[in-house]
Structure formats: structure tokens, C-alpha cells
Amino acid sequence: MTFAVITGASTGIGLELARCAATDGCEILICSDEAAIHDVAQTLRDQGAVVDALLVDLGTPEGVEALFDEIDGRHVDYFMANAGRGKGGAFLDQSEAEINEVIGVNVIGTTDVLHRTVRIMRKQGTGRILITGSIAGWMPGSYHAVYNATKAYVDLLSWAIRNEVTDTDITVTCLMPGPTDTEFFDRADMLDTPVGKADNKDDPQKVAEEGYAAMLDGRSGVTTGFMNKVQSLMSGLIPDSVLAAMHRKMAKPDGGPDHV
Amino acid sequence: MSEAKLAVITGASTGIGYEFARFAVEDGYELLICADEPAIEDAAEKLRRLGGTVQTMQVDLATAQGTDEFWAGVGDRHIDIFCANAGRALGTAFHEQDWDAIRGLIMLNMVQTTTLLHRVGLRMQAQTQGRILVTGSIGGFVPGPYDAVYNSTKAYLDSLCYALQDEWKGSPVTLTCLMPGPTDTPIFSRPENLLSDSPIAKNDSKDDVTVTARAGYEAMMAGHKGVVPGLVNKLIAMLAGVVPQSILAEIHRRGAKPE
Numbered sequence: 218m219t220f221a222v223i224t225g226a227s228t229g230i231g232l233e234l235a236r237c238a239a240t241d242g243c244e245i246l247i248c249s250d251e252a253a254i255h256d257v258a259q260t261l262r263d264q265g266a267v268v269d270a271l272l273v274d275l276g277t278p279e280g281v282e283a284l285f286d287e288i289d290g291r292h293v294d295y296f297m298a299n300a301g302r303g304k305g306g307a308f309l310d311q312s313e314a315e316i317n318e319v320i321g322v323n324v325i326g327t328t329d330v331l332h333r334t335v336r337i338m339r340k341q342g343t344g345r346i347l348i349t350g351s352i353a354g355w356m357p358g359s360y361h362a363v364y365n366a367t368k369a370y371v372d373l374l375s376w377a378i379r380n381e382v383t384d385t386d387i388t389v390t391c392l393m394p395g396p397t398d399t400e401f402f403d404r405a406d407m408l409d410t411p412v413g414k415a416d417n418k419d420d421p422q423k424v425a426e427e428g429y430a431a432m433l434d435g436r437s438g439v440t441t442g443f444m445n446k447v448q449s450l451m452s453g454l455i456p457d458s459v460l461a462a463m464h465r466k467m468a469k470p471d472g473g474p475d476h477v
Numbered sequence: 478m479s480e481a482k483l484a485v486i487t488g489a490s491t492g493i494g495y496e497f498a499r500f501a502v503e504d505g506y507e508l509l510i511c512a513d514e515p516a517i518e519d520a521a522e523k524l525r526r527l528g529g530t531v532q533t534m535q536v537d538l539a540t541a542q543g544t545d546e547f548w549a550g551v552g553d554r555h556i557d558i559f560c561a562n563a564g565r566a567l568g569t570a571f572h573e574q575d576w577d578a579i580r581g582l583i584m585l586n587m588v589q590t591t592t593l594l595h596r597v598g599l600r601m602q603a604q605t606q607g608r609i610l611v612t613g614s615i616g617g618f619v620p621g622p623y624d625a626v627y628n629s630t631k632a633y634l635d636s637l638c639y640a641l642q643d644e645w646k647g648s649p650v651t652l653t654c655l656m657p658g659p660t661d662t663p664i665f666s667r668p669e670n671l672l673s674d675s676p677i678a679k680n681d682s683k684d685d686v687t688v689t690a691r692a693g694y695e696a697m698m699a700g701h702k703g704v705v706p707g708l709v710n711k712l713i714a715m716l717a718g719v720v721p722q723s724i725l726a727e728i729h730r731r732g733a734k735p736e
Contacts, residue, residue: 249706282635307644309598316591324593324633325583335572356633357639363591369617369636371720374629376620380726381570437723451720457635458702461643 218267218290219243224275224284224330225252225300229399230349230392233425234297239266241429243295248284250274250300275300276321281329292341295432296334298327299349301371303364303405305413305468316363323367328374335378335387343386347432348375350391352445355452359465365404372438379437388435394429395445396467397421412467420446481507481530485556487538487547487593488563490516492662493612493655496690497560502529511547511594513537513563538563539585540627544592555604558697559597562612565626566664568672569735578669579626586630591637598641601650609652610697611638615710618717619658620726623733625716626674635703642702651700655693659732660684677732684710 220239225231227249235247239261247254249269258270271287273280301323304315331346338344351365354372358365375391382389396402399421402413424441430437440449452460484501488494490512498510510517510524511534521531530608534550537543564586567574590611610649614628617635621628645652665678665690672678684707692706705714713717717725 236635308641309602313592315597319586328579332576339572357636359640359643362640362644366633367639368635369632370629373620373632374625376722376726377622377625377628378571380620380622380730457639461639465643
């Protein structure tokens with residue numbers, strides 16, 4: 218049976234990726250830092266899937282260790298590194314703890330699980346990795362500065378690892394969604410921003426299905442949604458300072474000061 | 478004596494950071510410089526011979542304790558210039574790198590830089606004055622096979638700088654991002670990294686460190702947002718916006734893969 222691991226699978230894109238893998242007949246291991254992961258596991262089991270669920274915080278070394286203890290030397294066919302967090306508002310209004318939490322999950326946790334997964338898959342000689350990056354990585358994130366910067370890290374890391382494994386049967390695919398209709402904006406305290414309020418965000422199910430298909434095809438990257446494709450194309454041509462100003466319009470909280 | 482303006486520079490024992498320190502001394506700034514190696518004392522001695530008043534700290538900014546220790550050394554002083562320059566490279570393939578080394582690289586290049594930018598940013602906004610120079614890299618525009626995490630940390634820094642410049646628009650604090658190409662500094666030859674066998678380390682056409690640092694320092698003094706020194710590097714930065722990531726990655730592989 219094909220074995221798939223999905224991180225950050227309690228809600229949003231991760232939950233939909235878990236559904237894709239379960240529907241595809243995979244045996245899945247899902248994790249999240251919230252207890253809802255066990256409800257998700259039960260729902261998927263009720264639909265006939267073979268599911269193992271783990272409550273862990275991948276922003277901590279212990280959390281990552283626990284996930285790989287659970288994998289326990291098994292053959293990993295698909296690994297979907299999806300867990301991530303945002304945090305809106307001006308950089309100087311955020312606390313160091315909030316900033317370090319975003320970096321801890323999005324960068325350190327993601328890099329740690331990828332490092333272990335690439336080593337496992339190199340031993341296997343085969344495997345498919347899907348990394349949830351973001352179009353935010355191609356755009357400096359005024360009023361979401363650390364989050365966008367962590368996604369710049371993740372997007373670039375994905376292409377670098379993909380290139381390094383070209384001599385193997387491992388593929389690395391970067392899923393780069395635009396604003397997607399998940400709990401992300403609520404959790405990032407961004408419900409009072411234009412992007413948080415927008416009612417034309419992408420459907421997480423469609424985003425996940427496109428990402429999952431791209432992973433199976435071994436494609437390098439997929440940007441979901443038409444406007445996001447336009448935006449990611451443009452981001453290579455427009456100066457970073459202009460992109461940052463565009464991002465300000467989306468992410469600045471309503472009524473906030475123009476500058477600190 | 479307390480009339481002198483203060484420049485705080487991280488990673489100033491060698492390379493670009495040392496050059497920043499030299500320019501600041503020439504401009505009459507009092508210095509607080511740090512590095513994680515005893516060579517910081519040799520650097521300070523040279524700077525004192527140039528007439529500088531120099532305080533040194535030997536701290537490891539790859540740890541939260543080292544960062545706190547350094548910040549305690551800054552104290553509650555007025556900071557006129559802050560150069561967030563400390564950073565390292567690692568080299569070799571991702572799966573061959575040691576996890577602790579990767580984690581240390583992320584802590585140094587990203588986490589401490591972010592922490593100090595946060596602390597210095599708050600201080601300078603309260604002062605209603607200050608100049609910040611961050612050493613990013615054109616590596617941040619290019620996926621970095623055989624130094625994957627390094628390039629990614631620089632992508633983070635480049636992105637963060639442009640975002641903060643926008644957030645601080647109209648404020649009296651300026652932030653400049655220096656994005657050098659390969660520059661002739663010890664970054665390629667440090668014993669703990671694995672880049673020394675790569676073509677880029679052996680290439681003798683790397684940029685002159687004084688020219689690179691001078692471009693960054695002057696851009697900071699002029700309050701510019703970003704500077705990519707050197708014509709070839711400017712070309713790479715421009716191309717990075719239009720060339721597919723997979724091709725950029727392949728170009729990087731040729732320079733960074735150990736022979």
C-alpha cells in the first residue's frame with residue numbers, strides 16, 4: 218500500500234491533501250498541533266481510509282522527532298510538507314515570540330522534516346515530495362513581512378532540493394497557492410485586512426487537488442488560480458519595492474497607521 | 478566622548494563586515510563590533526590604529542543567548558548605524574549536511590538577524606533616527622543546489638528587507654539591503670563549511686570586498702533601498718526575474734557542487 222505523510226492536516230489545504238491521498242487509496246499518517254487532527258482521522262476512517270494521526274508541534278525539535286518515530290523506518294512514498302502559520306500586522310507591533318513561532322514552523326520545522334525525508338527517500342531511491350510554499354514568496358510582504366519571507370525561503374529551498382535530486386527517482390514539487398479560503402487568515406489575525414475579507418479566495422479543495430496532481434506528475438511547481446498565475450509571472454518583472462507596496466494594500470489592517 | 482555617533486556592526490572580524498567598520502571609523506563613528514571568533518580583537522586593533530574608538534564582543538549570534546548577550550552589550554545607547562552583516566554559508570548537498578549545522582545556519586542568518594532588526598527597529602523608531610544596512614545576497618534570487626539552505630536564508634532576508642522598507646515608508650529610519658554576488662571573503666574557505674572544493678570558491682574573479690562593501694555603505698548613507706554591486710551581479714538579479722527557477726538552479730549547481 219502506498220504510504221503518504223501529510224503535515225498540518227487538521228484544516229485547510231493540508232486536510233484536503235489528506236483527502237486526496239485517502240481517496241487515491243494511500244495509507245496515510247497525518248499530523249497537526251491541534252486535537253482536531255483526531256476528528257479528521259476518524260472522519261477519513263469512517264470513509265474507509267487507513268489513517269494514523271499524531272498531535273505534534275513541528276515548530277519544536279521534539280515534535281519533528283515524534284513524527285519520524287511514528288514513521289518508524291517505513292517506506293515513505295509521498296511526503297507533503299504543508300504545516301505552516303502566518304502572522305499579520307506590522308513587524309514592530311509583533312512580539313519576538315510570535316515572530317519566532319512563524320519561523321519555527323515554516324522554516325526550521327519544514328527544513329528539518331525535509332532533511333529527514335530526503336535522506337529516507339535517497340535510501341529508497343524513490344519518492345515524491347510536495348512542499349506548500351506560497352506565491353507570497355515572490356512578493357515582499359508589507360504587514361506580513363516575516364511570513365512572506367519564510368515562504369521566499371521555502372519556495373527557493375524547494376527548487377534547490379529538486380535540482381540536487383535530479384540523479385534519483387525522487388521528485389520535489391512546490392505548491393504555491395495564492396490567498397485560499399482556509400482558517401489561515403483568522404489564525405494570522407488578518408480578518409481586518411482586505412485580503413482577509415476578500416470573498417474571492419481560492420477553494421482549498423481545488424488548490425490541494427492541483428497540488429496533489431502536480432506531485433504525482435513530478436512537476437517542479439504549481440501556482441493555483443488564474444490571478445495567482447498572473448501575479449507570480451508579474452513578480453519577476455516588477456521591482457520588489459513596488460511588489461511590497463502592492464502587498465501593503467492587501468495586508469495592512471484597516472485603520473492602522475501608515476507607518477510606525 | 479559621548480558626542481560621537483555609534484555604529485553597531487555584526488560579523489566584523491573579516492570580509493564585508495570589517496570593511497563596513499573601517500568606513501564607519503573613517504566617518505568618525507564610535508564602534509561596537511562583534512564576531513564569533515578571536516579575530517575580532519585583531520580587527521579592533523587595526524581599526525584603533527586608524528583612530529577609531531572600538532568596543533568588541535566575542536559572541537555566537539547563532540544562539541539566542543549570544544544574541545541576548547550582544548544586545549545587553551549595546552545597552553540603551555542611541556544607535557546611529559546598524560549593520561546586520563553576520564552570516565555564514567555551508568556548502569554541499571542538503572542530505573549530506575549535518576542537521577545541527579543547518580539549524581545553526583538558519584539561527585545565524587535568519588533568526589538573530591530578525592531579532593536584532595526587531596530590537597534595533599524599535600529603538601530607532603523611538604529615536605526617530607537611524608540607518609540600517611542588511612547584508613542579503615543575490616543568492617536570494619537563485620535556488621541554491623549544493624548550498625540550498627544558505628540561498629534560502631538570503632531569500633528570506635531580501636524579502637524581509639523590502640517588506641520592512643515599505644512598512645517604514647515615511648518614517649525617519651532607513652533600511653538598505655546590500656545584495657552582493659560572490660565576493661572575495663573568507664566565507665568560501667571557512668573550515669566548518671564544505672564550499673572550499675567548489676568551482677565558485679576556486680574562481681579568482683570574485684568581487685573585491687572593499688568595492689562591494691563601499692557600494693553597500695554608500696547606499697545606506699544615501700538611504701537607498703537596495704544595491705546589487707557589480708555589473709554581472711546586476712545582470713543576474715535582472716535575469717532572475719525572468720529565467721525559470723529550474724534553470725537558475727542548474728546554473729547555481731555548476732558553481733557550488735563540490736568537484
